[in-house]
Structures are given as C-alpha cells and as structure tokens.
Amino acid sequence: xxDRNDIPAPKVNDDLLxxxxxxxxxxWLVAGALGTIVGLAVLTVFLMALVGxxxxxxxxxxxxxxxxxxxxxxVGISHAGVMISAILRLTQAEWRRPVTRAAEVLTVFxxxxxxxxxxxxxxxxxxxxxxxxxxxxxxxxxxxxxxALVWDPSAIVTYLTSSSMFVYIAxxxxxxxxxxxxxxxxxxxYSILAMGFxxxxxxxxxxxxxxxxxxxxxxxxxxxxxxxxxxxxxxxLQPGWHSTVFAPYFVIGAVWSGxxxxxxxxxxxxWAFHLQDYITPDHFDAIGRLLLVVSNAWLYFxxxxxxxxxxxxxxxxxxxxxxRMFTWPWNVEFIIFALTGYLIxxxxxxxxxxxxxxxxxxxISLLVNVGMWLERWILIVPPLSFKQPFVFQWRxxxxxxxxxxxxxxxxxxxxxxxxxxxxxLFPIIPLFDIKEGQVxxxxxxxxxxxxxxxxxx
Amino acid sequence: MAAxxxxxxxGLFRDADSVAAALDRLRAxxxxxxxxxxxxxxxxPEGAFGEDHEGHRLYVFPFIGATCGFSVGLLLTIGTQLxxxxxxxxxxxxxxxxxxxxxxxxxxxxxxxxxxxxxVFESRLPDLSGAPxxxxxxxxxxxxxxxxxxxxxxxxxxxxxAAGAVDIITK
Numbered sequence: 001x002x003d004r005n006d007i008p009a010p011k012v013n014d015d016l017l018x019x020x021x022x023x024x025x026x027x028w029l030v031a032g033a034l035g036t037i038v039g040l041a042v043l044t045v046f047l048m049a050l051v052g053x054x055x056x057x058x059x060x061x062x063x064x065x066x067x068x069x070x071x072x073x074x075v076g077i078s079h080a081g082v083m084i085s086a087i088l089r090l091t092q093a094e095w096r097r098p099v100t101r102a103a104e105v106l107t108v109f110x111x112x113x114x115x116x117x118x119x120x121x122x123x124x125x126x127x128x129x130x131x132x133x134x135x136x137x138x139x140x141x142x143x144x145x146x147x148a149l150v151w152d153p154s155a156i157v158t159y160l161t162s163s164s165m166f167v168y169i170a171x172x173x174x175x176x177x178x179x180x181x182x183x184x185x186x187x188x189x190y191s192i193l194a195m196g197f198x199x200x201x202x203x204x205x206x207x208x209x210x211x212x213x214x215x216x217x218x219x220x221x222x223x224x225x226x227x228x229x230x231x232x233x234x235x236x237l238q239p240g241w242h243s244t245v246f247a248p249y250f251v252i253g254a255v256w257s258g259x260x261x262x263x264x265x266x267x268x269x270x271w272a273f274h275l276q277d278y279i280t281p282d283h284f285d286a287i288g289r290l291l292l293v294v295s296n297a298w299l300y301f302x303x304x305x306x307x308x309x310x311x312x313x314x315x316x317x318x319x320x321x322x323x324r325m326f327t328w329p330w331n332v333e334f335i336i337f338a339l340t341g342y343l344i345x346x347x348x349x350x351x352x353x354x355x356x357x358x359x360x361x362x363x364i365s366l367l368v369n370v371g372m373w374l375e376r377w378i379l380i381v382p383p384l385s386f387k388q389p390f391v392f393q394w395r396x397x398x399x400x401x402x403x404x405x406x407x408x409x410x411x412x413x414x415x416x417x418x419x420x421x422x423x424x425l426f427p428i429i430p431l432f433d434i435k436e437g438q439v440x441x442x443x444x445x446x447x448x449x450x451x452x453x454x455x456x457x
Numbered sequence: 458m459a460a461x462x463x464x465x466x467x468g469l470f471r472d473a474d475s476v477a478a479a480l481d482r483l484r485a486x487x488x489x490x491x492x493x494x495x496x497x498x499x500x501x502p503e504g505a506f507g508e509d510h511e512g513h514r515l516y517v518f519p520f521i522g523a524t525c526g527f528s529v530g531l532l533l534t535i536g537t538q539l540x541x542x543x544x545x546x547x548x549x550x551x552x553x554x555x556x557x558x559x560x561x562x563x564x565x566x567x568x569x570x571x572x573x574x575x576x577v578f579e580s581r582l583p584d585l586s587g588a589p590x591x592x593x594x595x596x597x598x599x600x601x602x603x604x605x606x607x608x609x610x611x612x613x614x615x616x617x618x619a620a621g622a623v624d625i626i627t628k
Contacts, residue, residue, distance in 0.1 A: 158563075158565055199594060208500055217569050432499050436500050
C-alpha cells in the first residue's frame with residue numbers, strides 16, 4: 001500500500017459523516033427513482049399473487065427461471081461481505097479498512113433481496129411459511145427436513161442474522177461518534193443505537209476480538225450457505241444439475257461475483273461521496289489481484305463441471321451441454337457469458353495499469369456480474385428445456401415476459417436503495433478503522449528508501 | 458456525602474504519552490487502577506497507556522450459544538420427524554444428511570447470536586452510569602476517566618493537569 005495519506009481525526013469525521021449528517025438534493029432524486037422501480041416490482045408481485053404465475057413465461061417444465069436465477073445471483077453477491085471482511089480481518093490485511101463495511105452492508109441487502117425470490121417464486125407467498133416452519137401443532141404435522149428446499153431457509157436465515165449482527169457490532173463505535181456530532185432527533189437516534197459506547201480500552205479490546213471471533217464464526221456459515229443453495233439443484237436427479245462439484249463451484253462463483261460487486265460499489269462510493277483520500281488506486285489494485293486468483297479458481301470448477309458432464313457419455317448430459325453451448329439462443333448467451341464472465345475481465349486485470357484505473361475497474365467489475373448472472377441463467381434454465389416423458393402438450397422454450405424484467409430491475413434497485421439509505425444513516429466507511437490505520441502507520445528507512453510500515457500487536 | 462465521594466472526573470489529553478503519564482501519576486497518588494479508564498475514539502494497541510489488564514469471558518458465550526442452537530436443531534429435525542413419522546419415497550424417517558445440515562446451521566446461529574450478546578454484555582453496554590463524557594474524544598482527544606475520586610477530587614485534578622490535561626470535566 002503506497003497511497004498513505006495523513007488524515008487527522010476531525011477530518012476523518014468531517015469526510016465520512018458528511019453524508020449521514022447533511023442531506024444533498026441528489027439523495028432524494030436517486031432514492032425517489034430507485035423507490036419508484038422497487039414500487040413497480042412490488043406491484044408486479046401483488047399482481048402475480050392475484051392472478052397467478054401464468055403472467056410469467058413459464059412452460060410445462062420450465063418453472064425455475066429468472067426468479068431462481070436472481071435468487072442464486074444475489075446470494076452470490078452477498079458472499080462479498082464475508083470474503084472481503086472476514087478473510088481480510090483474520091489475515092489483518094491493511095487494505096481492508098475502507099472496504100469492510102461496504103462489503104458487509106452489500107451482503108445484508110443482497111441476501112435480503114435474494115430471500116424474496118424463492119418466496120415470490122412460490123406464487124402464494126403466505127403459504128411458504130407452512131413449508132418452512134413447524135405448523136399445525138394440534139395435528140402434529142411438521143415440514144419435511146429431508147427436502148433440500150427446507151435446508152435453504154435455515155442457511156440463509158443464519159447468514160442474514162449473522163451478517164446483520166456483524167454490521168451492527170462493528171458500527172457501534174461509529175454510532176458513538178455520530179451521536180457526539182449530531183443534534184435533535186438524530187442525536188437521540190444515534191444515542192439509542194450506540195448504547196452509551198464510550199471507547200474505553202476494554203470496549204476497544206472487545207471490538208477487536210469481536211471482529212476476529214465473528215469473522216471466524218461467519219466464515220464457515222458463508223461456505224455452507226452457497227453449498228446449500230447448490231444442493232437445491234445438485235440433490236435433484238436432473239441432468240445438468242446432479243453434480244458433486246456444484247457446492248465448491250457455487251461458492252467460488254459467488255466469491256468471484258461478490259468481490260467484483262464490492263469493486264463496483266467502492267468505485268461508486270468514491271465518486272458519489274468524494275472519498276478519494278480513503279479509497280485509492282491501491283485498493284483497486286489489491287481487489288484486482290484478489291479477483292485474478294478467485295477467477296481462476298472459479299474457472300477450474302467450471303471446467304470440472306463441464307468435464308464431468310461430458311466424460312460420463314450419458315446421453316441426457318451430452319444433450320444438455322450441447323444445448324447450453326451450441327444451440328440457439330443459448331450458444332450466443334454462452335459466448336457472452338464466457339467473454340464477460342472471464343475472458344475480458346481477466347485479460348484486462350492482468351495489467352497493473354488497468355487494475356489501478358478506477359473507471360476501468362468499475363466497468364470490468366460490472367462486466368463480471370453480467371457474465372455471472374448469465375452463468376446462473378445458463379446453468380438453471382437449459383436443463384429444464386428437455387421434453388419430459390408423459391408430457392404431451394410441449395412448448396419447450398421459456399421466454400421471460402415483462403414481469404420478469406421488472407423483477408430483475410427491481411432487485412437491482414432494491415439493493416442499491418438499501419445501500420444508499422444505509423449510507424445516508426450511517427458511515428459507510430468505518431471511522432475507527434481508518435483512524436486506527438492512522439495511529440498504527442509508520443515509515444521505516446531502509447537504505448535510501450522510506451518504506452511504509454504498520455505496527456501490529 | 459456519597460455523591461462527593463464517588464464524584465467522577467474526566468481529563469482530556471492530546472496525545473497517548475500524556476495519558477500514560479497521567480495513569481502513572483494517578484496510581485502513584487493511590488487511585489486504584491480499576492477506577493481509571495482511558496477513553497479514545499480509536500483502538501490503541503493493548504497496554505499503550507500502561508492501563509490495567511482486564512479479563513473477560515467472551516469466549517464462553519459462543520459455546521453456550523452453540524449448545525443451545527444444536528439443541529434447537531435437534532428438536533427441529535429428529536423431534537419433529539419422530540413426532541409424525543412419515544415415510545417418503547422409501548427414505549428413512551431419520552436421514553443423516555438433512556439432520557447434519559440443520560444441526561450445523563442451528564449450532565452456528567446459536568454461537569453467533571450468543572457471541573453478539575457476549576460482546577454487548579462484556580463491553581458493559583448499555584452504559585447507563587452517567588459518567589462524564591466529552592464529544593471532543595470523538596475528535597481525536599484522549600480522555601482519562603477517574604470513576605471514583607473518594608473525596609480526593611482536587612488531588613486527581615492536580616495530577617491530571619500535571620500530566621498535561623487540556624481540560625477537566627466533572628460530573
């Protein structure tokens with residue numbers, strides 16, 4: 001990390017609390033626009049509940065499509081938080097400081113959004129509760145935990161609760177600063193949330209331990225969540241889904257798309273909140289290098305999935321891969337996925353100059369997520385396109401209709417709105433972490449150069 | 458007189474060295490270490506101010522939580538299945554993979570929730586003590602809080618000023 005700025009504590013507070021304590025006009029405009037899109041999506045969901053799922057493009061067998069793709073995509077994005085925050089905290093990587101909270105917040109909102117899709121997908125949302133939670137105590141009938149679909153809520157609720165708690169615990173010291181800087185209702189709001197945090201040496205010690213302990217506890221949950229999401233597919237006997245490699249393949253794919261989303265978010269935050277002193281090209285260089293490693297790990301598992309599918313010489317598997325890779329329109333989508341999901345981003349990120357170019361990294365990270373959305377789309381939809389035995393009325397091509405487009409748009413708006421409103425209420429970059437970096441930094445003189453150093457316990 | 462005896466004092470300092478000096482002086486003046494607290498807006502390395510080591514039991518909380526979560530997971534999987542033993546597709550009523558998944562998630566959720574409770578409890582939050590506080594601490598000043606002056610307020614104030622306190626706040 002070469003970009004080291006000397007920033008005194010009051011300036012850190014001024015810079016990072018500017019947006020939570022003062023509301024610019026653009027906030028209302030952007031929040032209003034995003035809110036309108038979310039509102040449209042909510043209306044669409046009401047319509048779906050009212051008239052049924054036939055307004056979607058479903059066919060006889062293709063009923064896991066855009067909604068489930070979106071579910072897997074947003075669960076994937078939610079893995080950014082733990083990947084960046086927990087792993088970087090555990091390894092005490094210095095460049096984590098401005099990145100952790102944005103990543104954790106992205107996790108919470110992406111996961112919350114992901115959770116809505118299986119519910120919407122059921123058509124009658126209110127009935128989902130019967131399947132997931134024990135019900136009907138008088139007759140003693142319970143849901144069947146042998147179904148992989150029941151494992152999902154247990155994993156996602158665990159991850160969502162843990163991530164939200166993680167964000168809150170790390171936020172407490174900054175809430176105390178916001179409390180000391182605010183007046184009126186904001187002062188009362190921050191006072192209640194800060195719970196009287198004073199910054200004693202005991203409280204800081206526990207904060208430091210909390211960061212490491214919670215990271216260590218959430219890390220296995222993060223691995224389990226996307227593994228269990230993959231079981232929704234892999235536990236079925238459906239060609240194209242029934243694969244033992246799915247769990248690690250899903251986890252690493254989630255990290256690839258999630259860390260890319262963090263890069264997108266960091267670039268947008270830097271631009272919107274003028275955080276040039278805090279988010280520097282060095283951070284993008286570090287994220288870029290991390291992404292290079294993750295992308296190749298993802299490619300390895302993707303290749304395994306293809307090889308295992310082809311090498312077995314099973315007719316249904318071969319037909320499915322033929323459909324995914326060589327049949328219109330999947331072939332075009334597969335090429336776009338290969339280009340945007342791996343070839344272009346990785347090819348560009350090999351160059352240091354590009355990794356340090358924030359505009360380039362913004363577009364590259366967006367491109368990765370276009371590719372990764374398509375990856376899930378290609379993974380989920382084609383296997384259901386085969387004609388099933390005993391199905392006589394056959395319309396094999398699923399075509400998304402207007403509700404699907406609105407719901408996809410609405411999901412992006414919901415996550416963006418969530419992160420925006422969070423940034424409006426709370427500092428999106430941890431104040432105390434930045435200040436700690438300032439306290440611990442030093443320079444060593446080695447020969448004729450001065451090298452940045454960090455003092456650690 | 459009890460209020461006077463326990464009256465708290467907060468000295469504000471600009472740097473860590475002065476805080477360490479203030480703690481040394483206050484201890485030399487027979488103020489007990491557990492009545493001296495350093496307040497900062499950022500974590501400093503442990504022992505930076507020569508403060509007393511304070512123990513905690515945070516590590517116990519995840520184990521208690523994990524045990525509770527494991528028990529709930531057991532109840533949800535084995536308990537509910539035995540309550541209504543329904544054979545589906547020839548599969549055993551008590552199948553190991555689903556039990557493992559839900560037990561695992563329950564255990565982790567319990568451990569994490571109790572860890573969070575432990576952090577709040579061990580941090581002594583919410584703090585309703587009403588001890589003096591100054592917003593300047595959030596702006597980079599460091600505070601030395603003498604929680605019990607035991608009728609020697611003037612001694613504590615003198616030692617804080619001698620160590621370089623820029624301001625003293627009383628409650």
